[in-house]
Amino acid sequence: MPELPDDPLNREPDIQQLVQSFITSKTDGYDRNHCLHPVLNAKTHKVTVDGAVDKPLELSIDNLRDDFKQHPVVCALQCAGNRRHTMRTKLKEVNGVDWFDGAVMNCKWTGPRLSDVLERAGVSLSDGHVAFACYQADCQDDTWYGASIPLQRAMRQDMEVILALEMNDEPLTVGRGYPVRVITPGIAGARAVKWLDRITVQREECMNHYMVFDYKILPPEATDTEKAKKYWEKMPPVQDMPVNSVIGSPSSGSAVKRNANGTVTARGYALPGGADGPVVKVEVTADGGETWQEADLIHSVGESQWSWKLWVAKIAIEPGSNKAIYSKATDAAGNTQPDKSRWNLRGVCYNGYGDATDLTVT
Numbered sequence: 553m554p555e556l557p558d559d560p561l562n563r564e565p566d567i568q569q570l571v572q573s574f575i576t577s578k579t580d581g582y583d584r585n586h587c588l589h590p591v592l593n594a595k596t597h598k599v600t601v602d603g604a605v606d607k608p609l610e611l612s613i614d615n616l617r618d619d620f621k622q623h624p625v626v627c628a629l630q631c632a633g634n635r636r637h638t639m640r641t642k643l644k645e646v647n648g649v650d651w652f653d654g655a656v657m658n659c660k661w662t663g664p665r666l667s668d669v670l671e672r673a674g675v676s677l678s679d680g681h682v683a684f685a686c687y688q689a690d691c692q693d694d695t696w697y698g699a700s701i702p703l704q705r706a707m708r709q710d711m712e713v714i715l716a717l718e719m720n721d722e723p724l725t726v727g728r729g730y731p732v733r734v735i736t737p738g739i740a741g742a743r744a745v746k747w748l749d750r751i752t753v754q755r756e757e758c759m760n761h762y763m764v765f766d767y768k769i770l771p772p773e774a775t776d777t778e779k780a781k782k783y784w785e786k787m788p789p790v791q792d793m794p795v796n797s798v799i800g801s802p803s804s805g806s807a808v809k810r811n812a813n814g815t816v817t818a819r820g821y822a823l824p825g826g827a828d829g830p831v832v833k834v835e836v837t838a839d840g841g842e843t844w845q846e847a848d849l850i851h852s853v854g855e856s857q858w859s860w861k862l863w864v865a866k867i868a869i870e871p872g873s874n875k876a877i878y879s880k881a882t883d884a885a886g887n888t889q890p891d892k893s894r895w896n897l898r899g900v901c902y903n904g905y906g907d908a909t910d911l912t913v914t
């Protein structure tokens with residue numbers, strides 16, 4: 553039996569470790585939970601497909617594996633709160649788990665395409681949403697967990713939304729949503745519902761707490777919980793994540809020894825915006841943005857428009873204290889990171905330049 557936590561498990565890996573490997577192993581990924589892990593039986597578990605469909609389905613895990621083509625997708629999965637720490641320290645205090653830069657992983661997921669499953673059920677709406685639910689555990693702010701994505705995104709084969717049965721060619725672990733979870737490439741992790749038990753085609757967005765009262769970019773006027781109240785139901789839920797990059801090493805505040813040619817080696821990851829991948833360029837600067845140098849993108853087997861790019865750069869820096877390196881990614885559609893992104897109360901979708909500050913270079 554795997555060890556089960558007493559509180560919803562929220563943790564992120566060491567960032568230096570995380571950027572060592574293109575594929576994140578099952579022990580290196582972050583964990584984000586609003587509930588305790590339910591331990592489900594794959595032999596009896598069922599996923600209901602209902603709502604605006606001609607033929608509602610009740611699919612076992614065997615059905616999902618044997619009755620549909622299995623589709624692999626390598627993609628980044630990230631919490632919308634990734635990098636919240638940078639927003640709260642660089643801009644202003646925010647509410648939420650204090651994620652640093654490690655609430656993201658890049659894995660290979662395999663399972664049937666959502667579009668194939670929906671086609672079998674016969675979708676009778678042209679515009680609407682596909683809601684995903686897990687009724688298997690009580691959440692901290694709701695009795696179930698749920699999310700939805702636009703129906704048109706769900707129906708597009710090339711958007712590669714899948715019902716994952718495997719991660720990195722092994723059955724999901726309990727923590728990753730065993731026996732089945734949604735994987736929504738390009739879209740915030742909050743929509744990648746674990747321990748999935750229901751898929752509903754509907755006109756409205758999902759009304760779960762985590763869809764309506766969380767994971768939204770509130771306007772800057774929403775400066776506290778009270779002032780936020782009137783905005784929650786007006787603002788759209790986060791779907792596509794923004795282009796991003798971080799510096800995994802050196803870490804801020806560390807002492808760095810220069811290479812023989814007077815350069816410092818920086819490494820990190822870069823993420824494309826939503827469906828606009830892949831990342832095509834990462835630039836770094838050691839003079840506060842006066843000059844930018846292109847980093848080397850590390851090509852890896854299995855990379856896709858949805859995966860992250862690991863990068864490495866050797867950048868010239870004079871010895872001294874209080875040195876800083878910044879990174880900036882650009883994706884195939886030309887989206888590029890701003891210096892700092894806009895403050896919002898819940899600290900979601902921070903995508904200002906990646907940084908390694910307060911370096912002592914010798």
Ligand SMILES: Nc1nc2c(c(=O)[nH]1)N[C@H]1C(S)=C(S)[C@@H](COP(=O)(O)O)O[C@H]1N2
Binds near residue numbers: 581583587632686743
């Ligand atoms: N059923 C369920 N699914 C869930 C969650 C949850 O609490 N319960 N958390 C969501 C959030 S906010 C994120 S970021 C991802 C995290 O996935 P991971 O724990 O595999 O990293 O799962 C999503 N799916």
Ligand SMILES: [Mo]
Binds near residue numbers: 633
């Ligand atoms: Mo999340």
